[in-house]
Amino acid sequence: xxxxxxxPSASGTPGQRVTISCSGSSxxxxxxxxxxxxxxxxxxxxxxxxxxxxRPSGVPDRFSGSKSGTSASLAITGxxxxxxATYHCAAWDETLSGVLFGGGTRLTVx
Amino acid sequence: QMHLQESxxxxxxxxxxxxxxxxxxxxxxxxxxxxWVRQPPGRGLEWIGYVFYTGTTNYSPSLKSRLTMSVDTSxxxxxxxxxxxxxxxxxxxxxxxxxxxxxxxxxxxQGALVTVSS
Numbered sequence: 001x002x003x004x005x006x007x008p009s010a011s012g013t014p015g016q017r018v019t020i021s022c023s024g025s026s027x028x029x030x031x032x033x034x035x036x037x038x039x040x041x042x043x044x045x046x047x048x049x050x051x052x053x054x055r056p057s058g059v060p061d062r063f064s065g066s067k068s069g070t071s072a073s074l075a076i077t078g079x080x081x082x083x084x085a086t087y088h089c090a091a092w093d094e095t096l097s098g099v100l101f102g103g104g105t106r107l108t109v110x
Numbered sequence: 111q112m113h114l115q116e117s118x119x120x121x122x123x124x125x126x127x128x129x130x131x132x133x134x135x136x137x138x139x140x141x142x143x144x145x146w147v148r149q150p151p152g153r154g155l156e157w158i159g160y161v162f163y164t165g166t167t168n169y170s171p172s173l174k175s176r177l178t179m180s181v182d183t184s185x186x187x188x189x190x191x192x193x194x195x196x197x198x199x200x201x202x203x204x205x206x207x208x209x210x211x212x213x214x215x216x217x218x219x220q221g222a223l224v225t226v227s228s
Contacts, residue, residue, distance in 0.1 A: 032212070032213075033212060033213070033214070034213075035212070035213045035214055035215075037155075037215075043220070043221075044204055044218035044219065044220055044221050045155065045204075045215070045218060046218075047214070047215060047216055050214050051214075056216075088154065088155055090155075090213035090215075091213050092211060092212050092213055096170070096171065097168060098157055098159070098168060098169075098170055098171075099145070099147075099157035099212075099213045100157070100213075101147075101154055101155040101156065101157060101213075102154065103153075103154040104153075104154040104155070
């Protein structure tokens with residue numbers, strides 16, 4: 001059972017803005033950086049957002065991350081069909097002394 | 111460009127030991143924290159633990175009693191052994207690398223499906 005809580009699904013139409021939430025606690029999101037991963041079926045996760053808000057080289061600026069207290073969000077603007085994937089949040093947890101992942105949010109582009 | 115490749119049996123008998131190796135190429139195995147992450151079919155990601163290039167390990171408490179991780183810097187490889195497996199251990203196992211004790215996995219292997227079944 002994931003300690004980082006994400007909605008299991010989200011959807012939007014092309015061009016829309018979609019947000020995916022990730023809720024944690026003071027021992028993880030509240031005190032550590034949040035990371036977001038994009039995963040297509042049959043492939044490994046790919047780092048999408050690091051240190052709460054930063055984008056690795058090559059990630060479009062349509063993707064953005066934010067954090068407030070013990071919750072974080074991933075926003076996708078100008079939604080495209082190719083954005084249809086599963087999105088995972090992750091953070092180090094001080095109590096666990098290890099990495100926690102959210103359960104993943106499957107994004108459907110209608 | 112770093113490349114990670116998992117290798118090992120795709121089928122393991124219940125109660126046996128699951129063994130996987132990850133080979134690092136294209137860059138140095140130093141100074142990364144090398145983790146294993148698994149994903150049961152249709153489910154989310156679960157961090158299993160890491161082995162630092164020095165050999166220091168850190169395991170998920172839920173799996174700690176059954177886990178052993180090691181690193182062979184001369185071969186640029188690190189390994190996972192999980193004992194007394196059950197069907198619940200059936201998953202795609204990914205190896206991944208981070209430069210610190212964070213969830214910042216910049217490098218991933220393609221994943222290896224391991225099925226526990228007789």
